[in-house]
Amino acid sequence: MVLMDKTTRRHRWDTKFSPYAYVTPYFLIFGVFGLFPLLYTIWVSLQHRNLLDEGGAYLVWFDNYATLFADPYFWNSMGNTLSLWMLTTVPQILFALGIAALLNRKVRTRTLFRMGVILPNITSVAAVTIIFAQLFGRDFGLVNWVLDLFGAGQIDWQAGTATSHIAIAVMVVWRWTGYHALIFLASMQAISPSLYEAATLDGASGWQQFWRITVPLLRPQIIFTTIIATTGNMRLLAEPLLFNPGAAAATGGSDRQFQTAALYLYEQGFTKYDFGYSSAIAVVLAIATIIVAGFGYLVTKRIQTD
């Protein structure tokens, strides 16, 4: 009797507490690498703090934020961030949908193609950017050479705001489209063929089927990829940094024409060593990312399932 009582008690203890034990590692790791840095960044953002002289740090409360909101270079970098967010996220998802639809057909060697689209994603971002920066070179770049064949002349891609944003967006879209395409493809394969058969019988064209069946049924995945792409594209750093290598890399062009908010943060933190200010940028950027991701969520949520 006693023995049985003991096992039930242990069993009850087990069902009650072991789920917590299972999820604990995640929360521990999240606490150490996620939550703590986040809270500490907020704390640092309230200080005047030089990277090389942490002993001399002192609390200034919201001074960094007051300076930040009056800083035209910060707003310039936020504008660039939003522009690059638009130029990367929208094409990325549209191309990914198209590629996924193509790969969902019965084509020869489709496993090869399916594996192939992920290749850009597993290459080193630094290597990709350096090569793209050469392709977009002013004097000897491949892109200008091709444009020249069509009589378009030489473009100094880095010099202009629009041209530099396009060049950077191309790098990001090239790198991430395949990744999103695979997510879409996996969900497309889960859509029941009977829906398409019925639509065909009703006389719907392939184009109508894509927009009326495929896209609405992919809504959860589209929401997911929009949010993932948004959080990634709102903190673009490596591409604009390496697009213009050299001593002036952190300013993102001669007139900061492609300096993203993350790059401005890097400039303040690691070339000017102003960690307090740089942390304030990080906090504002995090809030902006949440707002933009929310906006993306609201837009993609409107996709109707008829």
Next chain:
Amino acid sequence: MRPKALAIGCFALATAVVLSGCGSDTASGGKTKLTIGLFGNFGYAELLKEYESLHPDIEISDRTASYSDHHKNLAAHLATSSGTADIEAVDTGYINQFKATPDKFVDLNTKGGDQLKDRWLSWKWEGSLSKDGKQIGYGTDIGGLAICYRRDMLEAAGLPADRDAVAALWPTWQEFMDTGKKFQEKAPEGVKWFDGGPTVLNAIVGQASVGYYDKTDKIVVGENKEIKDAWDMVVKGVQDGLSAKLLYSTPVWNTGFKQGQFATVTCPAWQMAKIKDQSGPEAAGKWDVTSVPGGGGNWGGSYLTVPKSGKNVDKAVELAAWLTAPEQQAKVFKNAGLLPSTPKLYEDPSIVDYKNEYFNNAPIGKLFTDAAKALNPQYQGPKAGDIQTAIGNAMQRVEQGKQNGEESWQQFVGDVQK
């Protein structure tokens, strides 16, 4: 027996792994291991081997990064007091930032540095001396200034190619620009007179008596007429189509050497190794060196510092002192062209008579020691490196046609006052 032997083997292996994992201070065989963090080309490869053979108990490994990465990593490593090499090189553009926090470094004066003081040019010694009199670094090289030019291109444009005749073309920078206009009329297709406005401007700024700062660390570049005149002159040169519009130390600038996009480039002594690396063997003998317009000036040059967080501070100080001694600086000058910061060598015949084969046997020994003697040291403020970047960006805005000279200057002055 066998499982036990295996267990012992595993234990020994594990111990070895653990020891080698954290053993950055002691290498195998009881040797002291020193690391040295460099950027660009210091010409130290053979010297480090020589030091190892002189000191069998020391093993040295060097790591080299790009100019800006090296200094950014150093700042991050100093901030966390981990990951610094035993010796870290610091460029003139950054030394003032680091000497503002001297407590991160070993005060070399307490390690016998004050005895060695007379080795260096006095301004070089003071360059790394903190406000409270702590010496954070031993000087390696100084910039000096000269002009490197392509003989074949000058000849093609009907200008003299002989180095004395070329020097006679440009006693002043204004005459340098005027010669450029003549060059541009008959220049080979796709070749510009100079590499980029920022390079030329840096050289002229380096010659000015007052640069970006006055001696109280106040930024005075906005009111500095000498710099503004230089700015206007270079802007004019850019508008006259003399610039290849390539920013120095970038990949496109490197390509410019290879492709021969410009006929002249401002040459601090350390630039010569870069020109040789970038232009490649096929350009040997095409490059030559002559004196710079406007007299002596400095651009660049470095220091060797010993961060306090190192494990072998004393041995590192010893190595830094050895590497910066006149005998070693003489060797570096011969193999990498870096101009010594020790005035004793400026009279040394083995230096003064030295000629560089790659640069058409130019008498670079004479040229650069003359430049060093004529050099008028300029006070460098805490953020001289940042301001140099900002003025480079400003000149690029003009080159890219984004702004006119006046707008860009106003924006630059506003930026650096912040």
